[in-house]
Amino acid sequence: MAARAGIVVTGTEVLTGRVADRNGPWLAEQLRRAGVDVGQVIVVGDRPADLEGALRYLRGAGPDLIITTGGLGPTADDLTAEIVAAVQGRPAALDVELERHIADIVERLSAGRGWRLDPESTAAATRKQALVPAGAGVLAPVGTAPGLVVPPADGAGGPPVVVLPGPPRELQGMWSAALAHPVVAAALAGRAELRQQTLRLWGTPESELAAVLREHDSQLDGLEITTCLREGELEIVSRYQPAAEPAYAALVQAISTAFADTLFSPDGRTVDEVVADALLERGLTIATAESCTAGLLAGRLTDLAGSSAYVLGGLVTYSNAAKQDLAGVDAELIERLGAVSAEVAVAMADGARARVGADVGVGITGIAGPGGGTPDKPVGLVHLCASGLGRRVERRVVLAGSRSDVRQRTVAVAMHLVRELLGP
Known part of the structure; x- marks a missing residue:
């Protein structure tokens, strides 16, 4: 059985559409490659109550892992680490070594870019980013914001929460360390491979595909099949565990036979x-x-x-x-x-x-x-x-x-x- 995860994407700019969500889809695919199925991706604004509500909702859904993105900056609306600490029952404290590390990064960035920074404001911002929940693991910053792996309070139960920065370059640069962290590895132990294959048709209506899928339904056990019609292309994505490989072979045979003239990509290529x-x-x-x-x-x-x-x-x-x-x-x-x-x-x-x-x-x-x-x-x-x-x-x-x-x-x-x- 595949492990399951939930993702919370934070940021009012994402919620309102001013910035497109690149992190949720990227994480979902990376998790799929790691044998982890994503149950929900929730987008919330920079409101503490909404973020807390999303985290508690996901905890109640019983995933093996929760991931958050965004809200780790130095400004007042960056509250993800604080809210996660509260939900996980782990009070935060200043990590002095991390504070020094972030200060060094900020100093190098400001020198290289010619910034003039107010020392008092910079110190306060650095302290904010160096607050770490008790018992949490720290993921080294790619920018200025560290990531966190926050387990639930001792005896409380529930999944660990991986807290990642919002900028895609920073998040992606931190991902391998997050996946390899011992707490995350333990939460996902025993996960099964989750395969994903794509077929693409050009000029075939969804209604015709639906009829073929109904006709072969008894052969397709174990496949999660989703279809999407986009700019005239009909995309058929199948997700399954290795035991269902014969069912996927049956699907490919059925599609290839019924739509030989419109199946232009049996191997997933665009x-x-x-x-x-x-x-x-x-x-x-x-x-x-x-x-x-x-x-x-x-x-x-x-x-x-x-x-x-x-x-x-x-x-x-x-x-x-x-x-x-x-x-x-x-x-x-x-x-x-x-x-x-x-x-x-x-x-x-x-x-x-x-x-x-x-x-x-x-x-x-x-x-x-x-x-x-x-x-x-x-x-x-x-x-x-x-x-x-x-x-x-x-x-x-x-x-x-x-x-x-x-x-x-x-x-x-x-x-x-x-x-x-x-x-x-």
Whole structure:
């Protein structure tokens, strides 16, 4: 049986959406790799009562481990260590050695960055960060804030609480030490491996997948299967313990048989990775000419490390003049059919390939909105073309959503167009 954990992410900036939560998902995946299943991720603001309530709720759920992130800084709203100490029944006291260590870090940082610090305020802040609950383990700071491993009070029962800083760089740098701490290791002793595998489909409705899963339900015991439809891709994630490996093999067989034409990633790779691998394996290069997406496809193609081996460049041809001057689109073609047309998308793809000297070219032209649409060419209409290797793959789509939605979904379609062009 897998060990279980709960996570509390603190910070009003995260709760209100001003800052995206990067810590909860990262920790959940790291715990999964360590054979620990996450039952809950709770986000709370910088209010002591809410943090205490979240901790007590998780304790009542019976996990083997609780992890908190954030609230370890020197300001008045950083109260995580104090609240955890109270919930675990372990009063805090000043750790003089830790205080000196934090003071040295602050002094080095201020000298390197040219800060002018008030000695009294700095000393008070350092003392606050050096308060350690009785019997707690200290995790060495990566920034200025130390982490903590706080066991429950003697005889009280309950899980230990690992207290980690909020900045992702600091949290991630401290994680291996937290997982290796003897209290944490003891809490997770005997944990079973928790495997996770992903299948990805393109263009298959969830209703069709649901029917196949129902048909094979008796073969899938031991699998926790979740599905997510995102930008046209249907992601199927299975989590299971080693004993259920035959059930996962049955799932893969069922999906492969039912959706042979739309299963593009049986091994969990993203479309970005599939495209990159295909270009690298064949020694091919790619270039783009984009209108309504204005370089978003080129940006996505270059998100992966090593993309300089296959991405030669991209043209942002937003205006008709730019389509003509940069991508070589015939002015008469635009005049006759309009910039948003299948023929112009083809000319842009061919132009990108020719002008940049790539093996594969992609052309995108459309109406992202919210204005600019007509009855014949509504908002969300996009024409795309991928050309090269002696053939072309074209697509006309009408995409719903905001301007940003249309642009992002267009890029997803373009990635799959390239995948199709490069496929067998």
